[in-house]
Amino acid sequence: MKISVLCFDCSDNAAGRADLLARLLRAEHDVEVVGPCFDGEVWAPVGDGPVKYRTLRGSRYPRFLRRLPALVRLADGDVLYASKARATSYGLGLLARLTRRRPLLLDIDDWEVGFFHRSGLWGRIGRSFNIGNPNGLPWTWLMERLAGGAQAITVASRFLEQRFGGTLITHVRDTDEWSPERHSPGPGRSRLGLRDERVVMFLGTPREHKGIDDLALAVRLLGRPDVVLAVVGCNLESPIGRRLSGLGRSVRLVPPIPFGEVPLYLAAADVVAIPQRSGPDTAGQMPAKVFDAMALARPIVATRVSMIPEALEGSGLVVEPGDPAGLARGLARLLDDPALAAALGRKARERCVARYSYAAARPILFRLIEEVTARARASR
Numbered sequence: 001m002k003i004s005v006l007c008f009d010c011s012d013n014a015a016g017r018a019d020l021l022a023r024l025l026r027a028e029h030d031v032e033v034v035g036p037c038f039d040g041e042v043w044a045p046v047g048d049g050p051v052k053y054r055t056l057r058g059s060r061y062p063r064f065l066r067r068l069p070a071l072v073r074l075a076d077g078d079v080l081y082a083s084k085a086r087a088t089s090y091g092l093g094l095l096a097r098l099t100r101r102r103p104l105l106l107d108i109d110d111w112e113v114g115f116f117h118r119s120g121l122w123g124r125i126g127r128s129f130n131i132g133n134p135n136g137l138p139w140t141w142l143m144e145r146l147a148g149g150a151q152a153i154t155v156a157s158r159f160l161e162q163r164f165g166g167t168l169i170t171h172v173r174d175t176d177e178w179s180p181e182r183h184s185p186g187p188g189r190s191r192l193g194l195r196d197e198r199v200v201m202f203l204g205t206p207r208e209h210k211g212i213d214d215l216a217l218a219v220r221l222l223g224r225p226d227v228v229l230a231v232v233g234c235n236l237e238s239p240i241g242r243r244l245s246g247l248g249r250s251v252r253l254v255p256p257i258p259f260g261e262v263p264l265y266l267a268a269a270d271v272v273a274i275p276q277r278s279g280p281d282t283a284g285q286m287p288a289k290v291f292d293a294m295a296l297a298r299p300i301v302a303t304r305v306s307m308i309p310e311a312l313e314g315s316g317l318v319v320e321p322g323d324p325a326g327l328a329r330g331l332a333r334l335l336d337d338p339a340l341a342a343a344l345g346r347k348a349r350e351r352c353v354a355r356y357s358y359a360a361a362r363p364i365l366f367r368l369i370e371e372v373t374a375r376a377r378a379s380r
Contacts, residue, residue: 001029001030001078001079001373002029002030002031002032002076002077002078002079003022003025003029003030003031003032003077003078003079003080003081003369004031004032004033004034004074004075004076004077004079004080004081004096005018005021005022005025005031005032005033005034005081005082005083006018006033006034006035006075006080006081006082006083006089006090006092006093006096007033007034007035007083007084007089008035008036008083008084008086008087008088008089008090008135009035009036009037009038009039009058009088009135010033010035010036010037010042010043010053010055011037011038011039011040011041011042011043011058012038012039012043013043013045013204013205014043014083014084014086015033015042015043015045015046016043016045016046016259016288017083017084017107017109017156017171017288018033018035018083018089019033019046019049019051019259020171020172020288021081021083021107021365022051023049023050023051023174023358024169024172024358024361024362024365025081025365025369026050026051027358027362028366029369031051031052031077032051032052032053032054032077033051033052033053033054034053034054034055034071034074034075034092035055035071035088035089035092036055036056036057036058036064036067036071036088037055037056037057037058038057038058038059040057042055043256044256044257044258045233045256045257045258045259046258046259047258048258048260049258049259049260054074056070056071056074058088058134060132060133060134061131061132061133061134062132064088064134068092068095071088071092072092072095072096072099075092075093075096077102078102078373079102079103079104079105079369079372079373080093080096080097080102080103080104080105081093081104081105081106081107082104082105082106082107082150083107083109084107084108084109084110084112085106085108085112085140085143085144085146085147086112086134086135086139086140086143087134087135087139087140087142087143088134088135090106090143090146090147090150091134091139091143093106093150094146094149101376101380102376103151103152103372103373103375103376104149104150104151105150105151105152105153105154105368105369105372106147106150106152106153106154106166107153107154107155107156107169108147108153108154108155108156108160108164108166108284109155109156109157109160109171109285109286110156110160110284110285111159111160111163111280111281111283111284111285112140112143112144113137113140113141113144114279114280114281114283114284115280115281116137116140147164151372151375151376152166152167152368152371152372153165153166153167154166154167154168154169154365154368155167155168155169156168156169156170156171156284156286157170157284157285157286157306157307158306158307158310159283159284159306159307160284163284167364167365167368169361169364169365170286170291170307170311170356170361171286171287171288171290171291171356172291172356172357172358172360172361173291173292173294173295173352173356173357173358174295174357174358175295175349175352175353175357175358175359176358176359177263178263178292178295178296179295180267180296180297180345180349182263183263183264183266183267183296184267185267185268186268187264187267187268188264188265188266188267188268188269189268191254191264191265191268192228192230192252192254192265192268193252194228194252194268196226197226197227197228198224198226198227198228198270198271198335199227199228199230199268199269199270199271200215200219200227200228200229200230200269200270200271200272200273200331200335201229201230201231201232201265201266201268201269201271201272201273201298202215202229202230202231202232202272202273202274202275203232203233203262203265203266203272203289203292203293204232204233204287204288204289205233205234205235205256206231206233206234206240206241206244207240208240208277209276209277209279209281209282210275210276210277210282210287211275211276211277211303211321211322212231212240212244212275214275214277214321214322214323214324214327215229215273215275215324215327216229216244216247216251217324218273218275218324218325218327218328218331219250219328219331220247220250221324221325221328222328222331222332224335225250227250227331227335228249228250228251228252229247229250229251229252230251230252230254230265230268230269231244231251231252231253231254232254232257232262232265233254233255233256233257234253234254234255234256235255235256236253236255241253262292263296266292266293266296266298267296267298269293269298270299270334270335270341271298271299271300271301271331271334271335271341272289272292272293272298272299272300272301273300273301273302273327273331274287274289274290274293274300274301274302274303274308275301275302275303275321275327276302276303276305276306276308276321277303277305277321277322278303278305278321278322282305282306283305283306284306285305285306286306286307286308286311287308290302290308290311290312291311291352291356293316293348294311294312294315294316294348294349294351294352294356295349295352295353295356295357296349297345297346297348297349298345298348299316299317299334299340299341299342299344299345299348300312300315300316300317300344300345300348301316301317301318301319301327301330301331301334302316302317302318302319303318303319303320303321303322303327304318304319304320304321305321311351311356312348312351313351314347315344315347315348315350315351316344316348317330317333317334317344
């Protein structure tokens with residue numbers, strides 16, 4: 001059976017979740033990711049992976065309307081699986097279902113409308129008139145209201161489960177491939193240009209709501225010349241990238257890397273920091289890098305946001321969000337107590353294998369696909 005996973009922007013980090021769903025499904029199905037590329041190329045971290053992408057160049061309305069028929073034709077799977085409640089993924093699925101009756105599932109891994117709340121009331125009012133952006137506030141709001149049109153919903157966090165219902169499928173990892181025994185720290189430390197320094201690592205696209213500024217301040221508060229902050233996945237030309245570059249040799253910046261290289265860098269981390277801030281944009285987020293670090297048995301310091309405490313459940317240190325001093329104390333505790341750090345890393349790995357692995361998620365997802373397709377056959 002062929003499944004079309006619909007991604008709202010294949011050139012953005014939104015492709016990460018679509019790629020994960022495709023990797024889970026391809027063990028038993030023929031799977032492709034379909035969607036527009038608003039920035040020209042498929043997102044680099046997934047571009048060289050095993051998943052096939054079929055894309056067209058994205059644009060604003062009304063020009064984008066002329067490309068919709070071609071995108072609908074590309075979404076030719078027996079099952080449609082939209083990643084995110086966005087007009088160019090879920091909206092595309094709703095249109096494609098009109099041309100040929102077939103099951104449509106919706107995966108929600110973020111509260112998309114919540115991202116617009118951080119701009120405040122007047123910002124939301126202004127964005128509510130931005131109808132030319134296919135994934136602007138008006139169309140995103142509409143897609144969330146139409147979520148009930150899907151035959152099944154999957155979600156990535158408890159917050160989203162409470163808001164939209166559905167089946168919980170977190171950002172699971174291939175714990176067989178991502179095994180600590182297969183990845184030593186040497187290659188990653190060499191790429192980072194390190195000798196004896198200790199490494200605090202932030203993995204992923206650094207953004208303000210992800211607490212990157214809190215983390216940079218926390219590392220400065222440590223005041224330790226032997227500690228380096230490594231930010232892996234940073235666009236060096238972005239405002240945040242330029243700001244971090246100004247911090248000097250205490251920071252190592254690595255551009256976005258292929259997904260397959262993530263274990264190489266993570267293995268070099270003495271501590272992985274996940275400093276999410278608390279807000280409407282992070283309430284529904286469950287950072288994928290939590291599970292990256294857990295799979296590789298890395299010691300974790302994270303903030304008490306969304307589902308992070310439940311995911312770790314004693315296998316990492318949890319501090320309050322928006323508190324650089326508290327974050328610094330958590331980092332110092334693990335850097336100064338290698339035995340504790342190693343014990344937490346082992347516990348995190350065990351928890352990831354049992355709950356947040358491909359092996360744990362696939363039976364749930366495959367059963368859901370079977371149920372949806374069975375209902376579709378019965379209704380014909």
